[in-house]
Amino acid sequence: MSILVTGGAGYIGSHTCIELLNAGYEIVVVDNFYNSKRESLNRIAELSGKEFTFYECDIRDAEGMDKIFKKEKIDAVIHFAGLKAVGESCQKPIEYYDNNIGGTLTLCDVMRNNGCKKIVFSSSATVYGSNNVSPLKETMQTGGTTNPYGTTKYMIEIILSDIYKSDNEWSICLLRYFNPIGAHKSGRIGEDPNGIPNNLMPFITQVAIGKRECLSVFGNDYDTPDGTGVRDYIHVVDLALGHVKALGRALSGNTLDVYNLGTGTGYSVLDVVNAFEKASGVKVNYKIVDRRPGDIATCYSDPTKAFEELGWKAERGIEEMCEDSWRWQSQNPNGY
Numbered sequence: 001m002s003i004l005v006t007g008g009a010g011y012i013g014s015h016t017c018i019e020l021l022n023a024g025y026e027i028v029v030v031d032n033f034y035n036s037k038r039e040s041l042n043r044i045a046e047l048s049g050k051e052f053t054f055y056e057c058d059i060r061d062a063e064g065m066d067k068i069f070k071k072e073k074i075d076a077v078i079h080f081a082g083l084k085a086v087g088e089s090c091q092k093p094i095e096y097y098d099n100n101i102g103g104t105l106t107l108c109d110v111m112r113n114n115g116c117k118k119i120v121f122s123s124s125a126t127v128y129g130s131n132n133v134s135p136l137k138e139t140m141q142t143g144g145t146t147n148p149y150g151t152t153k154y155m156i157e158i159i160l161s162d163i164y165k166s167d168n169e170w171s172i173c174l175l176r177y178f179n180p181i182g183a184h185k186s187g188r189i190g191e192d193p194n195g196i197p198n199n200l201m202p203f204i205t206q207v208a209i210g211k212r213e214c215l216s217v218f219g220n221d222y223d224t225p226d227g228t229g230v231r232d233y234i235h236v237v238d239l240a241l242g243h244v245k246a247l248g249r250a251l252s253g254n255t256l257d258v259y260n261l262g263t264g265t266g267y268s269v270l271d272v273v274n275a276f277e278k279a280s281g282v283k284v285n286y287k288i289v290d291r292r293p294g295d296i297a298t299c300y301s302d303p304t305k306a307f308e309e310l311g312w313k314a315e316r317g318i319e320e321m322c323e324d325s326w327r328w329q330s331q332n333p334n335g336y
């Protein structure tokens with residue numbers, strides 16, 4: 001059973017590769033290293049003790065992708081490759097639509113031409129927009145996204161659903177991630193952002209290691225218990241294990257499914273800062289600043305459906321997420 005992992009050198013992809021190898025799958029990884037380093041592949045091999053095939057290729061390169069499908073016998077695809085920075089997507093909408101939507105269309109076309117019709121896709125809680133009230137359920141309306149990144153995820157969900165409607169030999173699983181943080185227990189792989197981190201946890205760990213002076217907490221006047229934004233943080237290894245379950249389902253039938261991958265619990269920014277300080281023993285300097293445009297007060301999942309249909313639930317708590325994020329950052333102060 002051979003699984004193609006697009007974007008497998010990235011943060012979530014690398015953790016998922018390890019869990020796929022641990023579960024006995026053979027994997028073929030494709031990445032163009034736009035937002036990752038080759039070293040992550042060495043570490044996947046080191047941690048899993050297994051070998052796998054890698055191609056440096058852009059998923060928009062139809063000819064290159066076709067050659068890979070012709071050479072390898074691919075049974076299913078887990079599709080992580082994409083650009084993911086919300087702010088950057090507002091500056092570079094053409095690049096985001098081209099890479100995320102263009103890339104997915106090319107990938108699906110090559111898959112179909114080679115008779116591979118099973119795909120697990122990295123979607124996001126961002127598709128719920130800002131009008132639904134948490135806990136968010138898969139049956140709630142999607143859309144109303146407020147930035148090109150979010151809109152690419154929303155549009156790709158529609159595109160994949162239309163593909164399924166046109167030909168139900170496809171098996172499609174849309175996974176809506178909440179806020180992945182944490183790292184592999186070994187401290188050997190983790191999130192390695194370029195430049196100034198946009199997301200909360202990498203910013204906290206960089207303040208703790210002394211690379212940044214102070215965390216800006218974006219607003220403390222939200223309608224939440226302590227006034228700061230509430231999110232559903234999920235350990236990246238739990239997320240990776242969710243992909244193994246979703247893949248099992250995609251391989252076993254011809255369905256179109258959508259699942260939230262979250263814990264169902266919301267933590268505020270200050271809850272995360274406090275949990276991190278406790279786990280690391282390091283004080284995190286922070287100051288309260290204005291709200292960040294586009295942010296909402298509260299976002300967390302109802303993860304019941306994934307439990308009922310996939311038998312998956314997140315097992316790792318906020319302490320473990322903080323400990324593992326810190327181990328990765330402190331053992332790799334400059335990333336890979």
Ligand code: NAD
Nearest residue numbers: 007010011012032033034035036058059081082084122124
């Ligand atoms: P990441 O940037 O670490 O990984 C994405 C990988 O895809 C990178 O290795 C990058 O080099 C590669 N890539 C990008 N464009 C490519 C292309 N055209 N061809 C080949 N490779 C390409 O990001 P991540 O955090 O691991 O996220 C993985 C997926 O999950 C993305 O689609 C992202 O939008 C989605 N997602 C992430 C989060 C999050 O908080 N990290 C939340 C929701 C959804």
Ligand code: UD1
Nearest residue numbers: 086124126198199200203216217218229230231269294295
């Ligand atoms: C963001 C994206 C979302 C994307 C997700 C994962 C926005 C508006 N949303 O979600 O589309 O799917 O990342 O990549 O960017 N915070 C601070 N200080 C910081 C950073 C964050 O206070 O320096 C706060 C935020 O206001 C928020 C929480 O921490 O309340 C989490 O922020 P972040 O990690 O950026 O994730 P989201 O905004 O939930």
